[in-house]
Amino acid sequence: MVNIIIVMQRYSILSLARNALSGHRGWAEAWRSPPLKDRYDAIIVGAGGHGLAAAYYLAKEHGITDVAVLEAGWLGGGNVARNTVTIRSNYMRDESIPFYVKSVAMFEGLTRELNFNMMHSKRTMIDVLQTWGMVRDRRRRRLIMDIYGATYEDISVDELRRRVPALTGGRPDSRLPILGAAVHTDAAVNRHDAVAWGYARAADAMGVEMHQKTPATKLLRGADGAIAGVETPRGTVRAKTVALAVSGHTTTLTETAGLRLPLRTINLTAFVSEPVKPVVDVIVNCPDLGVYLSQSDKGELVIGGATDLGQSFRRDIKQSVFEDTVAAMLDLFPRFRRLKLMRQWGGHLDMAHDATPIVSATDIPGLIVSAGWWGGYKAIPAGGAGLAHLIATGRPDPLTAPFGLNRFRTLDYVVETGTTTAR
Amino acid sequence: MLLIDCPFCGKRNESEFVYGGPAMPARPADPSALDDAHWVDHLTVPPNPMGPVEERWWHLRGCGSWLTIRRDTVTHAIAEVRHGG
Ligand SMILES: Cc1cc2nc3c(=O)[nH]c(=O)nc-3n(C[C@H](O)[C@H](O)[C@H](O)COP(=O)(O)OP(=O)(O)OC[C@H]3O[C@@H](n4cnc5c(N)ncnc54)[C@H](O)[C@@H]3O)c2cc1C
Ligand SMILES: [Zn+2]
Numbered sequence: 001m002v003n004i005i006i007v008m009q010r011y012s013i014l015s016l017a018r019n020a021l022s023g024h025r026g027w028a029e030a031w032r033s034p035p036l037k038d039r040y041d042a043i044i045v046g047a048g049g050h051g052l053a054a055a056y057y058l059a060k061e062h063g064i065t066d067v068a069v070l071e072a073g074w075l076g077g078g079n080v081a082r083n084t085v086t087i088r089s090n091y092m093r094d095e096s097i098p099f100y101v102k103s104v105a106m107f108e109g110l111t112r113e114l115n116f117n118m119m120h121s122k123r124t125m126i127d128v129l130q131t132w133g134m135v136r137d138r139r140r141r142r143l144i145m146d147i148y149g150a151t152y153e154d155i156s157v158d159e160l161r162r163r164v165p166a167l168t169g170g171r172p173d174s175r176l177p178i179l180g181a182a183v184h185t186d187a188a189v190n191r192h193d194a195v196a197w198g199y200a201r202a203a204d205a206m207g208v209e210m211h212q213k214t215p216a217t218k219l220l221r222g223a224d225g226a227i228a229g230v231e232t233p234r235g236t237v238r239a240k241t242v243a244l245a246v247s248g249h250t251t252t253l254t255e256t257a258g259l260r261l262p263l264r265t266i267n268l269t270a271f272v273s274e275p276v277k278p279v280v281d282v283i284v285n286c287p288d289l290g291v292y293l294s295q296s297d298k299g300e301l302v303i304g305g306a307t308d309l310g311q312s313f314r315r316d317i318k319q320s321v322f323e324d325t326v327a328a329m330l331d332l333f334p335r336f337r338r339l340k341l342m343r344q345w346g347g348h349l350d351m352a353h354d355a356t357p358i359v360s361a362t363d364i365p366g367l368i369v370s371a372g373w374w375g376g377y378k379a380i381p382a383g384g385a386g387l388a389h390l391i392a393t394g395r396p397d398p399l400t401a402p403f404g405l406n407r408f409r410t411l412d413y414v415v416e417t418g419t420t421t422a423r
Numbered sequence: 424m425l426l427i428d429c430p431f432c433g434k435r436n437e438s439e440f441v442y443g444g445p446a447m448p449a450r451p452a453d454p455s456a457l458d459d460a461h462w463v464d465h466l467t468v469p470p471n472p473m474g475p476v477e478e479r480w481w482h483l484r485g486c487g488s489w490l491t492i493r494r495d496t497v498t499h500a501i502a503e504v505r506h507g508g
Contacts, residue, residue: 251471262467264445265496309442311496313473318499320424320437353467408467409459 008205011115030197031075031204036211036234040068042241042391043230045216045253047071049080049192049377050370051245052199053384054391055208056114061385062392065207068239070232072215072246076196079247080377082315082347084270084304086283086294087378088125088187089150092141095402095414096356097148099382102399104186106381116198118190123283123294125187126155126164128332130176130288138182151185166279169332176288176331187283189294195380216246219257219367227257227366243368243391248313248348250371259364262353262408263371267312268304269321271344273336275299289328301339303329307374308346317344349374354413359386359400369405425494428504431486443479445469446491446508473497479508 009015009028019026042058044051047069059065071077087107089100111118129135142152160181161167170178200210211234218231219242229238244250248265275298285292290306305325308318322344330337352358352372357379359370370387373379386400396404402414425437451457451465470476473496480490493503 252473260464260468262464262469264469264471310478310494311445311469311471311476312499313497314499318424350471408463411463 008115008201011117030201031210033212034209036068036214036232036237037209038235039229039238040209041066041239042243043067043216043237043239044069044243044245044391045230046078046245046247047075047196047200047210047212048078048245048247049195049199049380050247050373050383050387051243052076052196052203052210053380054243054245054370054387055210056199056203056206057385057388058391059203059206059208062388064392067208068237069203069208069210070214070216070230070237071210071212074212075200075210076193079347079349079373080196080380081192082270082345083192083268083377084292084294084302085189085192085377086125086187086292087189088184088283089378090125090127090141090145090152090182090184090187091416092144093356093414093416094144094147096416097145097150099386099399099402100378101148101150101186103379103382104188106385107188107190107378110195110198110381114198114202116194116201118194118198119297120188120190121297122185122188123281125184125283125285126160127182127184128160128167128170128178128284128286128288129180129182130170130178130286132179134288135179142182151183153183153185155181155183157181164280164282164284166333166335167284169330169334174331189283189296192377199384216253217256219253219364221257221364225365227364241366241368241391243370243387245370245387247371247373247376248350250350250369254362254367254369257364257367259362259367261358261362261369261371261405263350263358264311265313265348265350266310266374267308267314267318267346267348268374269308269317269325269344269346270302270304271317271322271325271341272296272303273301273339274342276301276339286328286332289331291325291328291332293329300342301336313348315346315348317346349376353408354415356414356416357383357403358405359383359390359396359403360405361390361394362405425499425501427480427482427490427492427501429482429485429488429490430504430506431488432482435482435485439482439484440490441481441483443481443489446477446479475502
């Protein structure tokens with residue numbers, strides 16, 4: 001039963017023209033700010049990509065709309081807005097690839113589905129390979145990806161230089177000469193704010209409530225040990241099902257209920273250059289050196305590097321990580337030496353013991369976690385759908401079933417390395 | 424950049440060291456006395472506080488010693504550096 005209780009204002013060229021004529025004063029708010037109730041059917045903690053997508057699919061696919069999404073800060077102010085928007089499915093394991101293939105495909109239809117312009121832009125990703133170990137790793141990946149319909153094609157160094165003329169480093173006389181490259185044509189970039197806002201607006205239109213500036217400070221358990229709700233500075237909110245999608249703060253919250261999870265919180269960072277004329281039209285990923293970059297529609301180069309290795313709850317960039325990333329970039333793109341860098345930032349996320357995400361029920365009945373998304377922007381549509389399925393039915397859907405916590409109990413790890421640098 | 428005060432070499436830049444992972448809690452004296460859940464927790468669950476953690480660093484480009492440091496995950500401040508585990 002889906003109660004469409006709010007009429008969502010449709011965005012179109014006509015509505016744009018009409019509102020332009022009236023000085024843009026006629027736009028309705030994209031979502032409501034209703035009063036916080038003290039009880040819901042389900043609570044989702046965290047209004048990032050995963051929490052909002054789960055709220056949307058919960059209403060749309062399962063008809064569950066008595067849902068509150070509680071957000072400590074503001075909607076879409078977390079990692080969903082701090083990442084480098086690389087959307088891709090070149091992963092390594094049979095358990096991961098079909099999930100990411102599906103998520104990449106869902107992203108392609110999202111603009112239409114949510115009536116929100118995601119500025120989705122297919123951008124081939126090219127992995128630049130500089131060690132034989134990496135060449136072998138990519139070949140192995142290609143063979144597995146082939147099974148699941150993800151594209152990965154080897155190209156020669158000459159073809160790489162033809163496609164990415166700015167890449168003039170990595171010559172045969174350099175420390176790490178380029179040996180080859182692998183092309184993943186399924187990759188894409190889009191606009192992260194639009195993903196958060198689009199899901200939020202569509203979920204709101206089906207009756208889901210979003211409450212900003214409402215941190216969950218403590219998980220509440222009933223006398224039977226099951227989850228009973230959460231404590232917030234605005235009062236206690238009760239629900240029989242609580243799902244955590246708090247990226248980086250999963251253990252901060254579960255430990256308030258005595259639950260320990262195999263997660264470490266780490267810091268990832270990025271920076272952008274001044275806008276320049278079109279210079280790279282693909283996502284270039286250099287896993288051996290630890291740098292990847294793409295060019296935004298505005299012309300800025302968006303550059304990411306390796307993680308800060310130790311645990312970290314910081315949102316800034318460590319100077320040594322920044323320097324290493326810049327040095328790696330200049331090795332391959334010496335002409336970028338003259339680029340001015342405009343902004344840098346970071347975010348903290350959690351990573352599971354085997355580096356594969358967790359979408360799972362827990363030892364606390366009614367408590368569900370979606371965590372370990374250290375490269376989980378690309379995973380928002382399929383991860384949100386999987387989380388919604390778990391909340392609604394108590395069982396995982398087939399694509400997220402391998403991401404259960406039980407794999408640790410049975411030592412059945414899904415060891416995944418992403419592509420080392422490109423999340 | 425962390426400044427790690429190696430007991431043998433003095434204050435050195437983080438770039439001289441290799442991160443060796445979180446220092447896991449002491450190995451249970453009698454693993455066979457634990458149930459599977461607790462043993463797996465011991466293997467896979469590191470402390471993850473917003474606050475001090477203990478971690479291993481290898482002074483590879485220095486004296487070669489393995490050190491344990493206590494560092495705050497929010498401020499990066501290092502409260503203690505000691506040789507070995
Ligand atoms: C620099 C950087 C680059 C990245 N690049 C990529 C990339 O190219 N491709 C890719 O796929 N992924 C990338 N990622 C990873 C991606 O951003 C994350 O995996 C993903 O955004 C995490 O899921 P989320 O959107 O739900 O998280 P978030 O947006 O962080 O949502 C979690 C929300 O929970 C809220 N919260 C936390 N604690 C509480 C509490 N107690 N109560 C209430 N609310 C709480 C937070 O405020 C936050 O809004 C990158 C990340 C970073 C930092
Ligand atoms: Zn030393």
